[in-house]
Amino acid sequence: MHAIKSLNNDIKIITEENRFIRSISLGIWVNIGSKNENKKTNGLSHFIEHMVFKGTNDLNSKNIADRIDLLGGQANAFTTKDLTCFYIRILDTDFDSALELLSHIVLKSNFPDEEIEREKHVIIEEINMYEDSPEELVFEMINKNVLIDTSLGLPILGDANKIKNYKQKNLKDYYNKNYIASNFIITASGNFKSIEIVDKINNFFGDLKKIDSDNLNNFENVNYRKSFDFKIKDIEQSHMCIAFPGIKHDIENNYAMAVFNTIFGGGMSSRLYQKIREEFGLAYSIYSYNYSYDTIGVFVIYAATSQNKFKKCLELILREIKDLYIKNITEEDILKTKQQLKSSYLMALESSSSRMSSLGKSYCTYKKVLTPDEIIDKINSVKLGDVYKLANEIFNFNQISLCVVAKNKLIEENEFEEIINNSRK
Numbered sequence: 001m002h003a004i005k006s007l008n009n010d011i012k013i014i015t016e017e018n019r020f021i022r023s024i025s026l027g028i029w030v031n032i033g034s035k036n037e038n039k040k041t042n043g044l045s046h047f048i049e050h051m052v053f054k055g056t057n058d059l060n061s062k063n064i065a066d067r068i069d070l071l072g073g074q075a076n077a078f079t080t081k082d083l084t085c086f087y088i089r090i091l092d093t094d095f096d097s098a099l100e101l102l103s104h105i106v107l108k109s110n111f112p113d114e115e116i117e118r119e120k121h122v123i124i125e126e127i128n129m130y131e132d133s134p135e136e137l138v139f140e141m142i143n144k145n146v147l148i149d150t151s152l153g154l155p156i157l158g159d160a161n162k163i164k165n166y167k168q169k170n171l172k173d174y175y176n177k178n179y180i181a182s183n184f185i186i187t188a189s190g191n192f193k194s195i196e197i198v199d200k201i202n203n204f205f206g207d208l209k210k211i212d213s214d215n216l217n218n219f220e221n222v223n224y225r226k227s228f229d230f231k232i233k234d235i236e237q238s239h240m241c242i243a244f245p246g247i248k249h250d251i252e253n254n255y256a257m258a259v260f261n262t263i264f265g266g267g268m269s270s271r272l273y274q275k276i277r278e279e280f281g282l283a284y285s286i287y288s289y290n291y292s293y294d295t296i297g298v299f300v301i302y303a304a305t306s307q308n309k310f311k312k313c314l315e316l317i318l319r320e321i322k323d324l325y326i327k328n329i330t331e332e333d334i335l336k337t338k339q340q341l342k343s344s345y346l347m348a349l350e351s352s353s354s355r356m357s358s359l360g361k362s363y364c365t366y367k368k369v370l371t372p373d374e375i376i377d378k379i380n381s382v383k384l385g386d387v388y389k390l391a392n393e394i395f396n397f398n399q400i401s402l403c404v405v406a407k408n409k410l411i412e413e414n415e416f417e418e419i420i421n422n423s424r425k
Helices: 044-054 059-073 092-110 113-133 134-146 160-165 168-178 194-205 255-266 271-279 307-323 329-346 352-366 372-380 384-395 411-424
Strands: 002-006 012-017 023-030 074-079 083-089 182-189 228-232 236-243 285-294 297-306 401-406
Touching: 002 194, 002 228, 012 352, 023 059, 023 092, 044 059, 044 074, 044 083, 044 092, 044 113, 044 168, 059 083, 059 092, 059 160, 074 297, 083 092, 083 236, 113 168, 134 228, 134 236, 134 297, 134 372, 160 307, 160 372, 168 297, 182 194, 194 297, 236 384, 255 285, 255 329, 255 372, 255 384, 255 411, 271 352, 297 307, 307 401, 307 411, 329 352, 329 372, 352 411
Parallel strands: 012 182, 228 401
Antiparallel strands: 002 012, 023 083, 023 182, 074 083, 236 297, 236 401, 285 297
């Protein structure tokens, strides 16, 4: 059972005790991601995530790495559109040292000039790595195109040319503006007593001043834009993303979406996988997912296939959407999928790091955390009608988008429209 406590400066601490394991996972979450950036600051959330590990007035980057190794822990960080998270997993006996270290580097980073210049090269290599991956590239294309001219359409890593020009002042200004009490959430899961670690966390975070953030989400009026885009790249396979307007953050629709997506394209038994890969052998990798934000969502279907099979694969994907209403989803499909989701969720409860992550993501997204029993009830409550309601909302062929990365331009926009029209017949 989790507990939520507020410090005097309104920092939320969410804990979940598990006295049957010997580890503790600790996460420091900052409600700041690339959605809070603009074209002038794009990439700074991710840049700061890197720089936190590069030094304070008391520790340099080597000292920090040595201390993490000395703890025998697993420490890392990540940045998303919505948030930044710094986390560590250690033995319960090492919690005090881990909390002191992680708090110190997050709150006391000094952004040394020489480390900034060095880390620029690392981040640019990270950007190059993603651009060399056609799967990642086509994901970025579809996101940028359907959410164009918004912060949500900006890349999390930023632009290489922009990264090259950032100075220490840019990072410090962005950090000081956003790393304030109102944006912090701290989660912990594992073998501890909640009342004790709340007091310990308060020793490090309780003095942060309570300041109202003026960095409001600047994407309240984001609209999905129908798009068609093609990028030529010297690769053997063609990679496509088909997109529709999806479902925004909604704790009620979240579980119906999980059931629907699992049936349609979320696993080996899904309709897309069975049709495209198993029956026709057209793709090695094919799946679907919904990514959601406060005011908008995007539903994406991804497939990688040979150039000579591209149009056939595209046609069959669109045909499979139509077949949802011909080869109906059954009550048996719903029951099987709900059992699959429940099993996956309950098994994840055995991992302290998984639980810590779930607590943080849930509170950052919904400002609440459901208990395991409440989540199971939500999954159980999904009905066949809920699944078809979502399908009807998502699959609007007037709003379908396509982005492709391939060696040659395999399709023109008018050909795509013709395939869409044929799939409706």
